[in-house]
Amino acid sequence: MRPLATGRGNGAADLTVMPETFYVTTPIYYVNAKPHIGHAYTTLVADSLVKFQEQRNVDGFFLTGTDEHGVNIERAAEARGIPVKQHADAIVEEFKAAFARLGVQYDLWIRTTDPYHEAAVQKLWRILQERGYIYKGHYEGWFCGSCNEFKDVEDKSENPICPVHERPLDRLAEESYFFKLSEMQERLLDLYRDHPEFVKPDVRRNEVISFVQGGLKDLSISRVSVKWGVPVPGDPAHTIYVWFDALANYITALGWGNDHYTGFDRYWPALHLVGKDILRFHAVYWPAFLMAAGIQLPRTVFVHGMLLRGGQKMGKTLGNAIQLETLHRHFSNDMIRYFLLREVAFGQDGEITYEAIIDRVNSDLADGLGNLASRTLTMIKNYFSGLAPRPNPQTAAFEEDLPSAIDAVKSAFDAEFNAMSFSRALETAWRGIARVDKYITDRQPWKLAKPGSGAAAELYSVLATAYESLRHLVLLVSPVLPDTTRDIWKQMGLKGEPLKINPNAATWGEPLGVSKIGTISPAFPKLNKEKIMTEIERETAPAPQTPAVEAPPKAEVGEQPASAAVPQHITIEDFVKVELRVATVLEAERAPKSDKLLRLMVDVGEPQPRQILAGIAEHYSPEQMIGRKIIVVANLAPRKLRGLESNGMLLAASVGEEGRPVLATFTEDVANGARLK
C-alpha cells in the first residue's frame, strides 16, 4: 500500500506476502538557499539505493523534504521582504523541480510546516515531558542561526564568530526548556557499543563516541525569541528548537503521532543518509530523543563526506557550489548520477571538477558501456539482420568464462552496493564491461563474418555471448543509470523495463522470445573537453565588475601582493574613509553603445542629483531601477566611462558562479543621504 507514491515504484508490492521493506531518508534541506550539487548528492544516492532495492523486489520507501522553521529562514524571507511561508513555498518548488530534473523519485516530500508534522512534533514533546525528560530553565549563551546550534565559544571577544559559517553569533539570554541529554550518556555509549552498525562508517562512529564520552550537557530545546516554529504545547510563547522539530520528520512522515499515513509499523526503522556536517544531531540528539520517548531507534545513520571545491566544502555559505543549471547544460542526468556515485568513495570527502566529470564520462560511459552496446548491436544488425542471437547448447563451446564472470560481477556488485560502497560496485560492473569488450576484441567477429570464413557457428556464439552479457550488465547498473539503460534495453529489442527486472532472477540464456534490435544510437556521445571547458568557463566567469569600481592598485615590483585567501584586517579609521550613503534612483536608462552599463541619476540627499554609471544592465532593466533605494559609495573619485562621468558606485553582492549582481537595499524606509556606519 503506497497511497503517497509520487509515481515511483514498480507497483508490484504483493500485500499477501509481507515483503522485506527498506526505508531510506535524506536530510530535509533548509529553505534558505537554492538546491545545489551537495543536496543532489545525498538525494541521488538515496534514489539509486531505493531503485536498487525495489529492483530486487524489496518494498522501498524514500523520504526527502524541507526544513522550514527557525530564525535563519525567518531572516531569509525578511531579506526578500515576503512572508516566510511564501518564501518557503517558492524554495520548495525549486528543490522539487531540481530533483525531478535529476530523475529522483521519492515517495513523500515532507515539509516541517505540514500540519500533520507539527501536530506530531508536539506529541513527541508531550511524551518526553510526561516521561520527565523536559524541564524549564534559563539559557544564556551564543547561537548560530545558520547551524541552528548553541555554541560553546572559545572566542571570548564581545562579538564571537561562528567557526563554521564565519558569521557573528547571536547572544541569547532567555527562558528555555531543556532536554535532559546529560542523563542519556551511558545509554548512548551502550548503543554505539552494542550496535556498531548504528553509525557508519566507523571513523564517524569513533568521532561520536569520543564526543559523548567527553560529557553531555542538557540541551536547550525551545526559543522565545523565534516566532517561526512549532509552538511548545501548553506554553505558546516558546517555539520548539528547529532540530527537535526537524529530526522528528523521519517518523512523522510515516504517520507516527498522526494519521496522515500508516507506514510507520511497516517501514520504520530507517537508514538515514546524512552529510558529516550534521553527524552529531543524527547520531547523538536523535537517538537520545527516541530512547527517552521509548521509540525504536533508526537502523543506521550513514554519514557521507563533503563534496569539495578547491579543498573547501561546497555550499551556500561559501557560495562555491557547482550549480545544477551548469551541469544540466552540459551533462545528462545519468552522467551526473554516475559521476557522483563513481568518483567519490561514499563516506569520504571528494574534490569535484568539471574536467573530472568529462574524463569519467568519456572513459567509462562513452568508451565503456556506450561503446560495448553500440559495437555489439551494430554487428547483430549487420550480421543477423538485427535478430539477437541467443545462447544455446552449441554456443556454450565459445563462451569462455563469460557466464561465470558475469555471475561473479553480479554478486560482487550487490555486496558492494549493500555495503554502500557505490564506487566499488560500479568499478566491479565496469570490470565486467571490460571483460566482454576484451572477449569481442579477441574473438574478432568482423573476421568471422567474412564470406568464406566458415565460422558461422562461432560468429553466432560470440555475438550471443556478448549480447547476453550486456543484458545482465545493463540490468545491474540501471539503478544508477536509469535513463540510458532504458534506452539501451530498447535498442536491444528487449521487453519491459530494466528497473523492474531483478538481475538476480535473470538467468544466463533464459528464453526471451524474439528480440529485434531497434534503432541504434550512441548511449553516450563522446564529450569534447576543450569545447565544454571553454563554454563552462565563459558561463561561470564572474560578471565584469561594476565599472565604477576602482581597480585595486597593482603591486609594485618587489611588493608582496595581498593574498586573496587571507582576510586582511582594516582599522575603523580605514572603514570611515568610505562614505556609504542611502540614495534613490530618480532616472535610469541604458548608456549609449554599451550592453552592460546603466546611466542612473540618483538622489543622495544633496541639492543636486548625481550621475552614476553602473555595470548592471544585463541584470536590471532601467524600469526596475527607477524609484529603487540603493546604497552608494559617495566619496569615490569621479571617473569617465564611455564619455560619461560617474560620480560614485552602487553596492551589490556578487552572487553565484556567474557573479550576478544583487543590489543592496533596505527593507525599512530610510532617508536619502543617511550614512551607513
Ligand code: ME8
Ligand atoms: O543541515 N557535499 O540542511 P542543509 C555533500 N536542515 N553533501 C552536501 C554538501 C556538500 N558540499 N552540501 C550539502 C540541514 N550537502 C538540516 C538537516 S535533517 C533532520 C535537517 C547535503 O540544507 C548533505 O546531505 O544544510 C548535508 O548533510 C545536507 O545537504 C545539509 O543540508
